[in-house]
Amino acid sequence: MRSDESDDRLNRAFLALADPVRRAMIARLSRGPATVNELAEPFSISKQAVSKHVQVLEAAGLITRSRDAQRRPCHLVPETLEALTAWIDAYRLTAERQFRRLDSVLDTLKETER
Amino acid sequence: MRSDESDDRLNRAFLALADPVRRAMIARLSRGPATVNELAEPFSISKQAVSKHVQVLEAAGLITRSRDAQRRPCHLVPETLEALTAWIDAYRLTAERQFRRLDSVLDTLKETER
DNA sequence: ATTGTAGTCAACTAAATGGTTGATAAAAGA
DNA sequence: TCTTTTATCAACCATTTAGTTGACTACAAT
Numbered sequence: 001m002r003s004d005e006s007d008d009r010l011n012r013a014f015l016a017l018a019d020p021v022r023r024a025m026i027a028r029l030s031r032g033p034a035t036v037n038e039l040a041e042p043f044s045i046s047k048q049a050v051s052k053h054v055q056v057l058e059a060a061g062l063i064t065r066s067r068d069a070q071r072r073p074c075h076l077v078p079e080t081l082e083a084l085t086a087w088i089d090a091y092r093l094t095a096e097r098q099f100r101r102l103d104s105v106l107d108t109l110k111e112t113e114r
Numbered sequence: 115m116r117s118d119e120s121d122d123r124l125n126r127a128f129l130a131l132a133d134p135v136r137r138a139m140i141a142r143l144s145r146g147p148a149t150v151n152e153l154a155e156p157f158s159i160s161k162q163a164v165s166k167h168v169q170v171l172e173a174a175g176l177i178t179r180s181r182d183a184q185r186r187p188c189h190l191v192p193e194t195l196e197a198l199t200a201w202i203d204a205y206r207l208t209a210e211r212q213f214r215r216l217d218s219v220l221d222t223l224k225e226t227e228r
Numbered sequence: 229a230t231t232g233t234a235g236t237c238a239a240c241t242a243a244a245t246g247g248t249t250g251a252t253a254a255a256a257g258a
Numbered sequence: 259t260c261t262t263t264t265a266t267c268a269a270c271c272a273t274t275t276a277g278t279t280g281a282c283t284a285c286a287a288t
Contacts, residue, residue: 007134017202018128019246020121030205032212036265049247051266056245070255070264078213081206085199088131091144092195098146099192133276150235163277165236170275184234184285 009061013084016060021045022053029063029076039074123175127198130174135159136167143177143190153188 016022025039040050054074057063061080065072130136139153154164168188171177175194179186 007137010137011132011134014128015132015245018125018132020125021246023121023124023201026205030208030212037263045246046248047265048249048267052246055266070253072265076205076209078206078209081202081209085202085206087137088195088199091140091190092192092199094144095190095192095195098144129275135276151233159276160278161235162237162279166276169236186235 010084010087012056012060013062013080016056016062017084019053019056021050022057025053025057025074026062026076026081029074033066033073033075035071035073124198124201126170126174127176127194130170130176131198133167133170135164136171139167139171139188140176140190140195143188147180147187147189149185149187 017026021043024042028034028039028042036047036051036054039054040047043050054063054065057074058065062077063074064077065074131140135157138156142148142153142156150161150164150168153168154161157164168177168179171188172179175191177188177190179188
């Protein structure tokens with residue numbers, strides 16, 4: 001199945017959010033930067049597993065990382081979150097417009113009936 | 115890894131959107147109901163594969179299905195899309211507030227410096 | 229009654245995902 | 259220099275995913 005570039009970005013971003021551990025990391029990072037160890041703290045999984053989750057989030061463009069001695073703090077990228085809501089909302093709004101249109105057709109039918 | 119019920123719903127919904135075929139189906143359905151065969155038309159995959167994608171979307175609560183003789187038309191459920199944007203926006207807005215707070219701290223520092 | 233249309237179920241395969249352990253790198257501090 | 263902290267790489271394993279083909283069900287139409 002063909003996939004253009006913007007498809008790939010959406011694939012990676014939505015897939016990244018399809019995991020409760022990574023969503024919890026997003027939630028944590030929304031309140032400020034954190035290191036891998038800090039992100040790992042609430043979970044009973046290995047540090048390596050956490051590191052992989054972080055890599056998934058980074059590849060999805062949902063986070064970036066900086067340097068602070070041997071630490072590599074993670075930061076949320078709100079623009080990427082915004083791109084996702086933009087995608088979803090485009091179709092949600094189209095659907096809602098469609099429903100309204102159907103409603104008015106039904107109303108017109110009722111009028112005619114009467 | 116533990117998952118409560120609302121976690122499961124988000125997992126399924128985000129996972130459902132992490133596939134270009136299923137996103138194209140959402141796009142199609144935003145313009146009105148369609149059958150499995152109609153949804154299959156733009157893709158070069160088997161009818162059975164399309165049927166599976168539809169089941170994924172239905173299990174995620176992103177679509178519902180009705181009956182029309184031997185047809186089972188699919189309909190988008192905009193409320194589920196809305197729940198996803200609500201989740202994303204909550205953390206996006208928190209992050210943006212956080213950034214603004216940091217900005218004002220930096221401004222204060224500059225003031226002091228001066 | 230037979231044929232055609234719409235869709236699903238079951239079994240299988242290939243690839244990707246999420247996890248593990250063990251070894252290693254890179255920087256800071258004793 | 260030796261040790262500790264922070265994080266990653268590599269190899270491996272179990273499960274899930276997306277696809278296939280073939281058999282099947284349900285309803286309509288001739």
